[in-house]
Amino acid sequence: MTSAAPAPRVADFGTLSDGTHVQRWEIGDPGGVHAAVLTYGARLQAVRVPADDGSPVDVALGLPTLDDYVADDAYLGAVVGRYANRIAHGRFTLDGASFTLPRNDGPHTLHGGPEGFHRRVWSGEGFADANREGVRMSLRSPDGDMGFPGNLDVTVTYSVDRHGTVTVDYHATTDAPTVVNLSQHVYWNLAGTGSVDGHLLTVHADQYLPVDPAGLPLTDPRPVTGTAFALDAPLGPARRSSETQIARRGGLDHCYLLRGGATREPRPAAVLTEPASGLRLETWTTEPGLQVYTANTLAKPFGPWAAVCLETQNYPDGPNRTWTPRPVLRPGGVYRSRTEYRFTATTTGKPA
Numbered sequence: 001m002t003s004a005a006p007a008p009r010v011a012d013f014g015t016l017s018d019g020t021h022v023q024r025w026e027i028g029d030p031g032g033v034h035a036a037v038l039t040y041g042a043r044l045q046a047v048r049v050p051a052d053d054g055s056p057v058d059v060a061l062g063l064p065t066l067d068d069y070v071a072d073d074a075y076l077g078a079v080v081g082r083y084a085n086r087i088a089h090g091r092f093t094l095d096g097a098s099f100t101l102p103r104n105d106g107p108h109t110l111h112g113g114p115e116g117f118h119r120r121v122w123s124g125e126g127f128a129d130a131n132r133e134g135v136r137m138s139l140r141s142p143d144g145d146m147g148f149p150g151n152l153d154v155t156v157t158y159s160v161d162r163h164g165t166v167t168v169d170y171h172a173t174t175d176a177p178t179v180v181n182l183s184q185h186v187y188w189n190l191a192g193t194g195s196v197d198g199h200l201l202t203v204h205a206d207q208y209l210p211v212d213p214a215g216l217p218l219t220d221p222r223p224v225t226g227t228a229f230a231l232d233a234p235l236g237p238a239r240r241s242s243e244t245q246i247a248r249r250g251g252l253d254h255c256y257l258l259r260g261g262a263t264r265e266p267r268p269a270a271v272l273t274e275p276a277s278g279l280r281l282e283t284w285t286t287e288p289g290l291q292v293y294t295a296n297t298l299a300k301p302f303g304p305w306a307a308v309c310l311e312t313q314n315y316p317d318g319p320n321r322t323w324t325p326r327p328v329l330r331p332g333g334v335y336r337s338r339t340e341y342r343f344t345a346t347t348t349g350k351p352a
Contacts, residue, residue, distance in 0.1 A: 008126030008133050013038055014066030020121050022066055025135040027126070028160030033343055033352055035166055036062070037158050040069055041118040042137040043077035044158070044186045047166060049343045049352045052278030059279065059343075061187040061307050074298055075185040078118035079156050080111035082141060082148045083327070084183035085255070085291060085316035088216050092319035094149070094328065095177055101147035106214055111185070113146035117154070118185070132167075134159030143176065150176030152329075164351045165342050172335035180329045181314040182337060183287075187295060187307035190274035190281060196294070196308050197236030202271045203290060205256035209316065210245050217316055221257050229254065235308060239294040251296035251305065255289045255316055262288040262314075262325050266340050270310050273346055284340040285312035288325065312339045 013024040024045065028034030036046040047060040061076055063069055069076070090101040090109040104114040111118065122137040134157055141152040157169040170182045189196055207221035208229050224230045228241035229252075239251035246252060258269050266284035270292075273280045283290070291311035298304050318327040329335045343352035 007128045008135055010124065010126060013040070016040075016066070016070070016121070022121060023124050025124055025126060027134050027158060028166075029164070033160055033164035033166065035060075035158065035160060037124070037135050037137070038069070038077075039122045039124045039137065040066060041075075041078035041120065042122045042139070042156050043069065043079070043118075044184065045077055047186070047341070049164070049279060050345070051352075052345045057190070057192040057277050057279065059188055059190050059192060059281070061189060061302055074187075074295075075111060075118050076187060078185050079137070079182060080185050081117040081154070081180065081182040082112045082146065082152060083109075083179055083181045083319070084111055084185075084311065084313045085181070086110050086214075086216055088317050088320050090147075092179065094179065094319065097149070099147055099149060108214060108216065112148075116146060117141070117182075122156075132159045132161040134167075148178055150174040150178035152178060152180065154182070156182070163342075165340050167341075168339045170335065170337040172329065173333070174329050175331055177328060177330050179319045179327045180335045181318060181327045182335075183291075183311045183313040184339060185309060185311060187298070187302075187309055188272060188281060189307045190272060190279040191277050195236070195305050196274075197234060197239070197305060198275065199235050199308060200273045200275075201231050201235055201238075201292070201308065203231055203256050203258075203292065204268050204270065205258050205290065207257045209255045209257070211249070211254060213248050215249065215253060215316075217255070217321070224256075229256075235294060235305075239296070239305060249296060251294035252308075253291075253293045253296060255291045255313075257315075258285070258288055258290055262286060266338050269312060272308065272310070275346075278346045279352060280344045280346045282342040282344075283310050283312065284342065286336075286338050287312040287314060289313050289315050291316070312337075
């Protein structure tokens with residue numbers, strides 16, 4: 001981004017059936033890396049990055065209209081919460097009290113429930129300085145929202161800096177003990193179209209969580225060494241593996257335990273590259289886990305395996321497990337998380 005780049009641009013994106021207006025914010029350098037964010041679900045609708053030849057590639061799957069997003073059940077580009085991933089049987093216990101959540105993934109609760117944060121209209125506020133520009137998305141989730149306790153005030157800040165890094169900062173506070181695990185459900189395709197079978201993915205993890213047929217963790221973590229989870233080949237062979245863990249999900253849909261666990265500052269989590277476009281995406285995060293999902297059940301207009309999700313987050317079913325860190329937020333505490341998406345052109349090694 002140059003100092004001459006314009007401030008964040010905002011436009012109307014449509015109106016919901018209840019009369020609520022939805023905005024579309026554009027941030028970043030129109031001639032370099034820039035992104036579009038919707039107040040509906042705080043969604044990343046687009047991330048455009050210059051390829052090796054300078055032509056822009058939209059590397060994030062998005063939909064053209066608000067009606068399309070209302071009909072979407074794949075969480076395209078959305079912030080998911082209060083708890084990303086699954087909570088077993090839609091229930092958990094906290095400080096001796098039991099809480100029941102609506103179930104929207106068979107017998108389990110997925111991504112905060114059927115009316116989670118992906119279905120809410122957030123408030124957007126643009127900002128810019130000499131180094132970056134962005135938009136702050138704010139939401140209050142009231143006590144009892146989708147069964148979760150406590151009034152939760154959430155801010156998700158999207159920004160693009162002068163180097164073209166797209167950063168997502170999460171911040172939340174509560175007035176009662178609750179559980180929080182926020183993530184971004186962007187679907188990446190560095191070619192902009194087609195299958196991601198030719199994409200190369202490296203994850204900085206030595207272990208993953210095996211799952212049952214419903215996607216819930218089965219046992220303690222297992223090593224990736226010597227398995228298709230080592231991801232030392234293009235995504236195509238990995239997601240077509242006959243290994244039971246992958247075959248039962250129709251591809252990858254598993255949480256990796258990142259080396260070092262949760263951290264104060266972002267560190268490398270994964271590297272995704274695509275030979276045709278010459279683009280490379282590094283994902284950095286403070287989170288302990290990375291859910292890798294090869295879009296195994298993605299519907300039209302894209303279809304299965306048209307993207308890969310790299311969901312930085314705490315571990316699935318965390319409220320019911322003894323794994324650390326526990327996803328509990330208490331009054332006076334602050335939930336903080338940061339994920340960075342760093343783009344380069346693979347043949348030059350320079351920022352995209």
